[in-house]
Structure formats: structure tokens, C-alpha cells
Amino acid sequence: MSDLLNVQNLSVRYGAIQAIENIDLTISEGQVVALIGPNGAGKSSLVNAIAGNVRGTSGDMTFLTSPLLGVKPEDRVRLGISLVPEGRHVFSGFSVLENLWLGATTRKDRVQARQEIEEFLELFPILGKRRDGLAGMLSGGEQQQLVIARALLAKPKLLMLDEPSLGLAPLVVDQVYDLIRDVRKRGISVLVVEQSTARCFEVADQVHVLNHGKISMSGTPAEMGDAARFEAAYFGVSGEIRT
Amino acid sequence: MNSVQIITDALSLGGIYALTALGIGLVFSVLRLANFAHAELVTVAGYALLIGVGLPLPLVLFMAAAASVLVAMATERLAFRPLRHVDQTTMLVSSFAVSILIQNIFVFFSGSRAKGVDILPALARQVSVLGADVSMVKLTTIAVCGATLVGLISFLRFTRLGLEMRAASQDFSMARNLGVRADRVILIAFALSGILAAVVGVLFVAEVGFVQPRLGLQLVIISFVGTVIGGLGNLTGAMVGGFLIGFIATLLQTFLPLELREFREAFLFGIVILILLVRPHGLFPARHLKERV
Amino acid sequence: MDLLAKSSPNRIGDRRKRLIPLVSLIVIVVLVGLAASQGAIVMQRRVILALIYLVAVVGLYIFVGNSGVLSFASSAFMAIGAYTTAIVTMAPNMKSTFLPDLPAFLAIQHMPPLAGIMLGGFMAALIAAVIGAPLMRLSGISAGIATLSLMVIVYIVFGNWDSVTGGQRSLMGLVGYVKLPQATLFAIGAIVIAFIYQESRGALMLRASREDPVAAAASGIRITRHRWIAFVLSAFVTGIAGALFAHLQGTVRIESFYLSLTFLLLAMLIVGGSQSLAGAVMGALALSLLGEILRQLERGVPILQFDLKIPGGLGDIVMALCLLLILMFRPLGLAGGRELTFSRNRTSGDNG
Ligand SMILES: Nc1ncnc2c1ncn2[C@@H]1O[C@H](COP(=O)(O)OP(=O)(O)OP(=O)(O)O)[C@@H](O)[C@H]1O
Ligand SMILES: [Mg+2]
Numbered sequence: 098m099s100d101l102l103n104v105q106n107l108s109v110r111y112g113a114i115q116a117i118e119n120i121d122l123t124i125s126e127g128q129v130v131a132l133i134g135p136n137g138a139g140k141s142s143l144v145n146a147i148a149g150n151v152r153g154t155s156g157d158m159t160f161l162t163s164p165l166l167g168v169k170p171e172d173r174v175r176l177g178i179s180l181v182p183e184g185r186h187v188f189s190g191f192s193v194l195e196n197l198w199l200g201a202t203t204r205k206d207r208v209q210a211r212q213e214i215e216e217f218l219e220l221f222p223i224l225g226k227r228r229d230g231l232a233g234m235l236s237g238g239e240q241q242q243l244v245i246a247r248a249l250l251a252k253p254k255l256l257m258l259d260e261p262s263l264g265l266a267p268l269v270v271d272q273v274y275d276l277i278r279d280v281r282k283r284g285i286s287v288l289v290v291e292q293s294t295a296r297c298f299e300v301a302d303q304v305h306v307l308n309h310g311k312i313s314m315s316g317t318p319a320e321m322g323d324a325a326r327f328e329a330a331y332f333g334v335s336g337e338i339r340t
Numbered sequence: 341m342n343s344v345q346i347i348t349d350a351l352s353l354g355g356i357y358a359l360t361a362l363g364i365g366l367v368f369s370v371l372r373l374a375n376f377a378h379a380e381l382v383t384v385a386g387y388a389l390l391i392g393v394g395l396p397l398p399l400v401l402f403m404a405a406a407a408s409v410l411v412a413m414a415t416e417r418l419a420f421r422p423l424r425h426v427d428q429t430t431m432l433v434s435s436f437a438v439s440i441l442i443q444n445i446f447v448f449f450s451g452s453r454a455k456g457v458d459i460l461p462a463l464a465r466q467v468s469v470l471g472a473d474v475s476m477v478k479l480t481t482i483a484v485c486g487a488t489l490v491g492l493i494s495f496l497r498f499t500r501l502g503l504e505m506r507a508a509s510q511d512f513s514m515a516r517n518l519g520v521r522a523d524r525v526i527l528i529a530f531a532l533s534g535i536l537a538a539v540v541g542v543l544f545v546a547e548v549g550f551v552q553p554r555l556g557l558q559l560v561i562i563s564f565v566g567t568v569i570g571g572l573g574n575l576t577g578a579m580v581g582g583f584l585i586g587f588i589a590t591l592l593q594t595f596l597p598l599e600l601r602e603f604r605e606a607f608l609f610g611i612v613i614l615i616l617l618v619r620p621h622g623l624f625p626a627r628h629l630k631e632r633v
Numbered sequence: 634m635d636l637l638a639k640s641s642p643n644r645i646g647d648r649r650k651r652l653i654p655l656v657s658l659i660v661i662v663v664l665v666g667l668a669a670s671q672g673a674i675v676m677q678r679r680v681i682l683a684l685i686y687l688v689a690v691v692g693l694y695i696f697v698g699n700s701g702v703l704s705f706a707s708s709a710f711m712a713i714g715a716y717t718t719a720i721v722t723m724a725p726n727m728k729s730t731f732l733p734d735l736p737a738f739l740a741i742q743h744m745p746p747l748a749g750i751m752l753g754g755f756m757a758a759l760i761a762a763v764i765g766a767p768l769m770r771l772s773g774i775s776a777g778i779a780t781l782s783l784m785v786i787v788y789i790v791f792g793n794w795d796s797v798t799g800g801q802r803s804l805m806g807l808v809g810y811v812k813l814p815q816a817t818l819f820a821i822g823a824i825v826i827a828f829i830y831q832e833s834r835g836a837l838m839l840r841a842s843r844e845d846p847v848a849a850a851a852s853g854i855r856i857t858r859h860r861w862i863a864f865v866l867s868a869f870v871t872g873i874a875g876a877l878f879a880h881l882q883g884t885v886r887i888e889s890f891y892l893s894l895t896f897l898l899l900a901m902l903i904v905g906g907s908q909s910l911a912g913a914v915m916g917a918l919a920l921s922l923l924g925e926i927l928r929q930l931e932r933g934v935p936i937l938q939f940d941l942k943i944p945g946g947l948g949d950i951v952m953a954l955c956l957l958l959i960l961m962f963r964p965l966g967l968a969g970g971r972e973l974t975f976s977r978n979r980t981s982g983d984n985g
Binding site for chain 2: 697703768774775777778779781782785789892893896899900947949952954956960961
Binding site for chain 1: 504506517519520
């Protein structure tokens with residue numbers, strides 16, 4: 098497996114707040130990498146820096162062979178980096194179909210794109226049924242499906258998901274993770290950000306723990322050990338064990 | 341005045357204000373810039389007509405549109421793009437600076453006095469509609485404004501670029517993360533505002549029959565107010581706000597007692613303040629006014 | 634670390650240190666006044682005008698700088714100040730010529746100019762107090778539009794209220810009271826008022842609210858009240874500037890008090906930097922100076938054997954260009970949001 102994304106020594110700060118500090122991160126082709134950490138650890142800052150939404154104060158990033166420094170977010174999408182941001186960000190006043198078409202903004206092969214949109218509408222029957230309804234009226238889980246489908250329409254090589262299970266019922270989270278497995282089967286690399294470990298341990302090849310802006314621990318899920326115990330040890334959470 | 345005349349007046353004035361408010365609103369919705377220099381986009385179309393006197397009408401109209409669009413895009417590229425990182429007030433003041441700059445260029449080359457332009461003599465007559473005499477200019481204005489509105493709405497609703505523009509105005513950052521090109525969308529918003537300004541400029545000059553360096557100023561201030569009471573950042577709001585202002589102005593003009601009529605605009609702006617006090621974010625507040633790029 | 638460096642210097646000289654920004658600005662204004670007194674009469678008039686603009690910009694700063702809310706109302710308050718002093722100070726026989734329909738109690742007034750000027754400030758403050766009360770709930774562009782509307786209303790009303798203002802006609806024959814010493818003193822007075830105000834608790838709260846809108850919303854009512862105070866005080870100072878303007882020109886015309894004046898004052902504030910008093914002062918002086926240089930160039934300046942001359946009208950174009958360039962390269966204004974302290978470890982006025 099060759100490297101897809103290479104982040105070296107990346108730091109991000111907002112005024113006086115150092116959000117992440119000297120992060121190194123590598124994602125290989127086809128790999129699913131999980132990034133976990135408590136609130137304010139800097140997870141969103143990291144994915145936003147990769148997506149180009151915030152500027153790193155120092156460090157280097159390379160995607161395949163292209164250096165990412167100075168590349169605008171819209172051009173990073175064209176390179177193959179797609180982000181599903183925290184809080185989903187559907188265009189709530191737009192129809193489901195329009196949201197999907199926005200996902201295909203970078204596509205030149207419109208016929209093919211239209212076909213893929215139809216496939217997604219079939220894959221998610223609820224979206225299909227409400228294709229002309231307002232996206233803002235969908236439930237949280239449906240919106241999550243919509244934004245993942247929307248991101249996939251850009252044909253990314255790397256899909257970044259910032260807390261995809263936030264605010265979703267366990268059953269719906271299952272669906273989201275099924276979808277992630279699906280994405281990986283298409284050969285797309287995934288960087289998934291979560292606060293808790295349980296779910297991403299099931300899909301991840303590699304796990305990084307982010308604390309106070311630094312990666313405090315990395316390894317495969319197996320190396321990390323039992324998810325629940327791990328969680329208790331690192332976050333002091335013991336009650337909320339999900340399987 | 342009878343009701344047919346009042347309605348034509350209200351519709352033609354409202355249409356002019358609505359197109360202007362939309363031009364301002366389009367730029368505001370993607371850039372969060374309240375562009376006072378929109379006035380000069382209107383004016384420049386007027387001067388293009390002046391230069392084109394004697395040429396075939398379609399050519400003259402094309403020149404007017406091209407002039408406004410070019411100036412709009414040039415101001416974006418040369419002035420507003422380098423200023424994107426500054427705060428809203430500074431942007432606003434810089435748009436004054438651009439406005440004054442262009443005004444003074446007109447003064448420099450053409451003097452500050454009004455120059456007569458009679459582009460469409462054919463329109464300078466009255467026709468009878470439902471038994472009332474109404475001016476041909478006003479009817480044309482209504483028709484052209486209507487057509488332009490339909491064109492603009494179809495562009496925004498049914499084309500891919502229109503979709504991207506609407507997305508950018510709702511959540512610019514997310515739109516960029518889907519690949520919407522920020523620079524291009526903003527430039528196109530300016531170009532469209534230029535087209536709208538050109539339409540307004542031509543209609544306005546056809547009505548008043550002259551151009552001068554401050555031609556667009558008062559129009560833009562009133563329309564700007566329309567944009568705000570409609571709900572800044574919301575294009576439907578801008579359109580409704582523009583029409584509303586036109587209607588109120590016509591009603592005040594018609595129904596105010598004679599001795600108060602010269603205070604018409606004071607009443608108009610008084611009503612504006614009242615609307616803002618009741619609805620500080622306008623009649624149709626934009627749902628999410630996210631930060632601009 | 635940063636914070637320590639700023640607050641550590643010995644606290645003993647603190648009180649005196651806090652006055653440094655004020656004293657430096659006063660010294661600057663006095664120096665400008667003294668320098669101008671050596672110049673020709675025409676030159677002096679230009680400097681007086683610059684000092685009057687300074688008063689108006691400082692007035693604008695009191696509201697905009699502290700609250701962070703935009704206002705276009707400057708020329709309205711200046712108009713109120715100018716017309717007030719005109720109506721109460723003009724000789725009754727002049728008034729019977731220009732304002733034959735003036736109500737009797739106004740027609741008989743014949744106050745000294747200083748009283749008229751102060752009354753001008755108070756009238757502006759009074760109107761600001763009444764209109765400002767509901768308006769202060771607005772912020773952002775809505776506030777801007779509301780004050781813009783206020784300006785248009787004053788312009789239309791004064792331009793058509795023939796019995797009291799003379800409508801479109803000019804009022805003439807005001808006492809030319811404002812000479813260099815008066816202008817300098819009023820400029821100093823405005824700076825002192827603005828300084829005292831910005832050191833007050835209310836102003837501190839306002840500035841804090843500008844930085845942190847969430848906290849501002851939490852303490853909403855008090856913010857509205859403090860904004861109102863700033864607005865009224867700002868109108869007072871601006872009204873005085875308008876009255877001074879009237880007593881410099883000797884005439885009052887409504888056309889002087891519209892968009893271009895408001896634009897000019899706003900531009901001066903933003904160019905100087907709306908976040909500090911030093912910015913307001915520097916902006917007013919810098920743009921006045923630039924305007925004067927360009928005016929001289931349009932008239933022709935002999936340099937060695939050449940006569941350097943730019944075509945008439947080009948000055949305004951260059952002025953607008955300079956304005957744009959300054960905004961591009963110094964978006965926080967010439968003063969960059971700081972007060973003048975002349976120390977390496979500067980303490981900034983509000984964001985330090
Ligand atoms: N735009 C911003 N301006 C200033 N500070 C910010 C900004 N965005 C994030 N921060 C700060 O940076 C730090 C890291 O934030 P970040 O959003 O990256 O954390 P996170 O790990 O994603 O947290 P969460 O799990 O709550 O989403 C936090 O202290 C946060 O307050
Ligand atoms: Mg986050």
C-alpha cells in the first residue's frame with residue numbers, strides 16, 4: 098500500500114489557542130484510520146486543516162504527489178479529498194436532489210454523475226422518496242446519509258468524516274458504519290473522527306488518539322486492546338460502553 | 341390620477357428598485373459586501389448610452405450591458421478581492437471609495453453637469469390602457485423588469501452555476517468543500533449585478549432623459565434600504581423589499597397632502613426605520629448568515 | 634508570556650501612563666494649530682476646516698469606535714448643530730430677510746456664537762436621545778441602514794422646512810467666530826471628552842461587547858443603554874462640529890450635509906482606525922492633509938524650474954485611490970487600533 102496522505106509536523110492555532118501541535122499522520126490507500134479524542138482535543142482542527150478550511154501555522158502536507166500548502170479547499174476536492182464536516186451541514190433550504198447535485202460540482206461526466214445520484218437514491222430509499230423535499234426536513238440520520246452520499250459524488254480518494262455518529266441513535270449509527278464499510282469496499286480511504294472508541298474500532302485499520310492537540314497514542318485496534326477498557330483508561334469513561 | 345396609473349407607477353418604480361436591490365443582494369449574499377459602488381454600475385450604463393448615441397439600438401444596449409459588467413468585474417478583481425479579509429465596515433467604506441473613484445472619473449472626462457440622452461424617442465408617448473393614459477416608458481419598464489426577473493430566477497433555480505451561487509450564499513465554506521470555486525462564484529455575482537445595473541441604467545435614462553455622474557446614487561441608496569428591509573442575504577427578500585419600497589414611494593407620492601409631498605422621502609425612510617425596529621433582520625431574514633470566505 | 638510582558642512594567646507610574654495617549658494627541662493638535670498660525674489666511678482656513686472635521690470624526694468615533702456599530706448619522710447631527718446655531722445667532726434683521734416665517738420666539742433670538750454652538754451640540758444630543766432610544770437595539774447592517782435613514786430624513790426635512798430652515802436656500806450672515814484658536818480649543822475639547830468617555834466603565838463594557846457578541850447578548854439591556862449614552866454623546870460632539878462649520882463658512886446650506894460629508898467622515902475614521910481615539914485623530918488629519926496636497930497640486934506647485942501640476946479633477950480620483958490603497962494595506966487603519974504611547978511595550982487602548 099502506498100501513501101495517500103502525508104501530514105508532517107502540522108500545527109494549527111487560533112490566536113492564542115494552540116489547537117494542534119506538531120502532528121504527523123499518514124494514511125495509505127484503502128486504509129480506514131480512526132482519530133479519537135475528547136472535546137476540544139483538536140480533531141476538527143486537524144481535518145479542517147487537511148480540507149483546507151483552516152490554515153496550518155507550520156508543517157507540510159502532501160496528497161499523493163501534490164503538496165497541499167496554499168491549495169484552496171475547492172481545489173483539494175478536485176485532488177480527491179472530501180470532508181463531511183461536524184454538524185453535517187446539509188443545505189437545508191435546498192431539495193435532497195439539489196444537495197446531491199452540489200456533491201457532483203466537480204464532475205465533468207454529468208451523465209455518469211446523474212446515474213450515480215439515482216443509485217444513491219435507490220440505495221437510501223428514504224432519500225429517494227423525498228428527493229424533491231427540503232433537506233432540512235430530514236432526520237439527523239437521513240441527513241448523515243445524504244451528506245456522505247453527497248461527499249462520495251465528488252469521487253474522493255480520501256473521505257473524512259467528522260463525528261458522523263454525533264447525536265444519532267445507536268441503530269442509526271450502525272447504519273452509518275455499515276456505510277463506511279461500504280465506502281472502504283469501493284477502495285476509498287477513510288479518516289473517521291469520533292469521541293468514543295467502540296464503533297471505529299470495528300472498522301479501523303489504524304487508530305490515533307488525540308489529546309490536547311497532540312497524538313498521544315497510535316496503533317491498530319488489536320494493539321489498543323479491548324475498546325471498552327481502553328476508553329475507561331484514557332477518558333475516564335466507564336458507563337457508556339457500547340458494543 | 342386613477343388606479344391604473346398608480347399601479348403602473350408603482351410597478352415600474354418597484355421593478356427598478358427590485359432589480360437594483362437584487363443586484364446589491366446578489367453580491368451581498370456571496371461576499372457579505374454592501375456594495376455602494378453598485379450606483380456607478382448603473383451610471384456607467386447611462387454613459388455608454390451617451391457614447392453610443394446614433395449607433396443602432398441593439399448595439400447601444402449591448403455596449404451599456406458590457407460596460408456595466410466590465411466595470412463590475414473590474415471592481416471585484418482590483419478592489420474587492422484584495423479586501424476580502426477585512427471586516428464588513430471597512431469593506432463598506434471601501435465600496436464608497438470605489439464609488440467616489442468612478443464618479444470622479446466621470447466628472448473628469450465628462451464634467452459634472454447632466455447631459456441629455458434621448459435613446460428611445462419611440463417610448464416618449466402615452467398609450468391608453470383600460471381607459472387611462474399611461475406612459476410607454478413605464479409600460480416598457482414593467483415588461484423589461486419582469487422579463488429580467490424571470491431570467492434571473494431561472495438562472496438561479498435551474499442552472500448548475502445558479503445552484504452553486506445559492507449554495508455559496510447559504511454556507512460558503514461547505515460549498516467550497518464540495519468544490520464550488522469561491523473566486524468564480526463571486527466574480528459571477530458581480531457580473532450579474534452588472535447586468536441588472538445595466539438594465540436599470542437604460543430604463544432609468546430612458547425615463548429621465550439625461551445622465552450625470554451621480555445618476556445611480558439616490559436609486560441605489562433607496563434600493564439598498566429595500567435589500568435590508570427585505571432581509572439581507574435573502575434574494576427573495578431583496579426583490580420583495582425593492583417592490584415594497586417602490587409601492588410605498590408611489591403611494592406616498594399619490595396620497596400625501598400636497599404640502600407634505602416634498603417630505604415624501606422622509607416618510608419613506610421613517611417607515612424603513614419602523615420596519616427595522618419591528619423586524620431588525622428584515623421581513624424575510626436569511627436563515628443562516630454564515631461568515632463569508 | 635505575551636500578557637505578562639504587557640502588564641508587568643512598574644505599576645507606580647500607571648495613572649500617569651494612562652494619560653500619555655491623551656496628552657500626545659493634545660500636543661499634536663496644538664502643534665498643528667501653532668504651525669498653521671504661521672501660514673497664510675487661506676492656509677489657516679484649511680487647517681480650521683481640518684480641525685472641525687477632526688471634531689466630527691472624534692464625535693463619530695465615540696459611538697462607532699466604542700460600540701462597533703456603524704453610523705451614517707454624522708451629517709445629520711452636523712446639520713442640526715449648524716442650523717441651530719444659525720437660527721439662534723443670526724441678527725434678527727438678517728432673519729427677517731432669509732426666514733420671514735420663523736416663529737417669533739426664534740426670530741428674536743440673538744445669542745453670542747459660543748452659546749449658539751453649544752446649543753447646537755445640545756440639540757443634536759437631544760434628537761439623538763429621542764431617536765436613539767429605540768434604534769440602539771439594532772446592530773450590524775440594520776443599524777447602519779437605520780442611521781442612514783435618519784440622515785436622509787434630516788436632509789429632506791431641513792431641505793423643505795422653509796419657515797424654519799429656509800429650505801433649499803442658504804442662510805447667510807453668521808458670525809465668523811471660528812478662528813484658529815477656537816478651532817484648536819474645540820478640537821482639544823472633543824478629544825478630552827472622547828478620552829474621558831472611553832475610560833469610563835460603560836465604554837469598557839461596550840468595547841468588551843464588541844469583541845464578544847455572545848456575552849453582549851447575555852447582558853443585552855445594559856449594552857443597549859450604554860450604546861445609547863455613546864450615541865447621545867457622539868451626537869453632541871458632532872453637532873458642535875456642525876455649528877463650528879457654520880461659523881467658519883458664515884453660511885449654511887443643506888447640500889453640505891449629505892452623503893459626501895458622511896462618507897468623508899467615515900472614511901477618515903476608518904483610515905485612521907476606528908478602534909482607537911488616536912486613529913480618529915490621525916485619520917482626520919491625514920485625509921485633510923492628503924486633500925490639501927492634491928488641491929495644491931491641481932493649482933500647480935513650482936518645484937525647481939518645473940511647475941508640477943495635475944489636471945483639475947484628478948485630485949479627487951487620486952484621493953479615492955489612496956483611500957482604497959490604505960484600506961487594502963492597513964485594514965485596521967493607520968493607528969492599527971492602538972493609542973499613542975511612545976513606549977516599546979505599548980499598551981493598546983482596548984485590545985491589549
Ligand atoms: N475558529 C476557532 N477560533 C478559535 N478557537 C477555535 C476555533 N476552532 C476551534 N478552536 C479551539 O481549538 C481547540 C480545538 O478545537 P477542535 O474543534 O479542533 O476540537 P475537537 O477535538 O474537534 O472538539 P469536539 O470534539 O468538541 O468537536 C479548542 O480549544 C477550540 O476552542
Ligand atoms: Mg470537532
